[in-house]
Amino acid sequence: MMIIRYIQQKDIHDLYQLAKKAGFGLTSLQPDMEILAARIDRAVKTVEGKLDKSEQGYLFALEDTALNKVVGVCGIEVALGLKEPWYNFHVGTQVHSSEPLNVYKALPTLYLSNNHTNCSELCTLFLDPDYRLNKNGKFLSKVRFLFLSAFRQYFEETIVAEMRGFSDEHGRSPFWDAVGHKFFDMEFAKADYLSGTGKKVFIAELMPRHPLYVDMLPDEAKAVIGAVHPNTVPAYNLLIEEGLRYKGYVDIFDGGATLQADIEHLRAMKDSHVVRVEVVQQENIPVADAPYIVANDDYDHYRAILVYSSPAHDVLKLSEEQAHQLHVSDGDSVRVLNIEIQKKS
Known part of the structure; x- marks a missing residue:
């Protein structure tokens, strides 16, 4: 039987194997035993009520009880950006016009944002490829909505979900190559790893503070702004079904879409x-x-x-x-x- 429960310290080795299978781009699930152990400890202490809101995060395990093996994981962060800034790009518009020259141009821009501070977040969703059958993926993703409806008092008004953006089989991200790499001078996989292991200070230190004009980016990079990784499309569609929407926010590393919704408007809250x-x-x-x-x-x-x-x-x-x-x-x-x-x- 497949059950979902809170993650436990005994699950560390299974979680590590899942992290190795996740590949590039899943920032919150890195194959690092020390980081994973700390993440489990934080989840356990969250349930025990031993952490401030700024540190609270739930982590759920999908267990195959026949094998006593964890084959999937999903999480909910309680409140983003209260301990350290939570960044994304907002896709906005700047208008350039000149009446004498009869010129009017509305140009899409990327602007560094902290607008999702104090939002809750759906995160760390990954299912072992061998178990992507029998509706296990839907079960793992949607159980978080059931948890939110049961324990609404522990979460904020808005829920967001940062979707994994496009990267190829070699870990190359066209968006990173066109944007982040210009400011960081490091490969996408390394920047992604540093962010996932909590070393995010470099984002504030090196990311541009002024709008970036989308039209100045290569076509390959423009094409993936707000897109998601092919492996993430099913998860994206599930969240859309449950009431989340894309509102013009994207990941600063790979350009993947960030979805959001008022928790009270989620399907599970009503059904x-x-x-x-x-x-x-x-x-x-x-x-x-x-x-x-x-x-x-x-x-x-x-x-x-x-x-x-x-x-x-x-x-x-x-x-x-x-x-x-x-x-x-x-x-x-x-x-x-x-x-x-x-x-x-």
């Missing part, structure tokens, strides 16, 4: 609901067309599973094994969310 558990024999559970994410809403011991049964009359039938994995009993409450978007007729 998730709490039902009562009825533990029955497996053969007595009706099979639904689409699976539901089911979570126990136990903050200290949060767990979620995917079930192919739907609630009826505010009751959800679970097998003994499913109830055991969720740490719930007959009569307990769970929160459910249909993993698919229901089309309105």
Whole structure:
């Protein structure tokens, strides 16, 4: 069975293997044992309530219980930019006009921004390629929305998600080559690694403080502004389904789109609901067309599973094994969310 739970210290080696598979561009998941151990420690202390808001970040593990192996990870940062600046580029417009010359030009620009300070963030989403089946990807991505709906009080008004931008199989980023490399004189992979390991001071020290005219960039770089890596397209589409939108903010390294939404407007805030558990024999559970994410809403011991049964009359039938994995009993409450978007007729 596949379950989602909080990350634990024992998961460090599995997390390291995932980080090695992630490749270039996933800034928050670098294959560095010391950094990963610190990230797990921060996640554990967040749940325990031992950190200030500026340091809080949740990290969830997708575990294959048959192998006792972590095969996916996803996270939520509570509040960006309160301890150190959180940067991106805002794609804006500058108008140049001259009435005597009958000239009017509206030019797109890139401007260094800290506008997402104090926003919450969806982050660190990665699933082992061998497990990209049976809706595991949707489960891993969308469980964060169920968590947000259950524990809304821990998060800010706006949620953002920084999408991985385009880079080729060799780790080359056209956007970085045209923009960042001019100011940093280092390869994309190294800058990405330094940022991911928390060494971000160089961004403030070296990034341009004045607008950059997009039209002055090479066509190859212009083409990837606001785009996402091919491997990230499914994750991008899932977030769009749940209510996030591109508002003209892009990553300063690879130009990948940053999506955002008011948490109150997320689909899960409206469609998730709490039902009562009825533990029955497996053969007595009706099979639904689409699976539901089911979570126990136990903050200290949060767990979620995917079930192919739907609630009826505010009751959800679970097998003994499913109830055991969720740490719930007959009569307990769970929160459910249909993993698919229901089309309105």
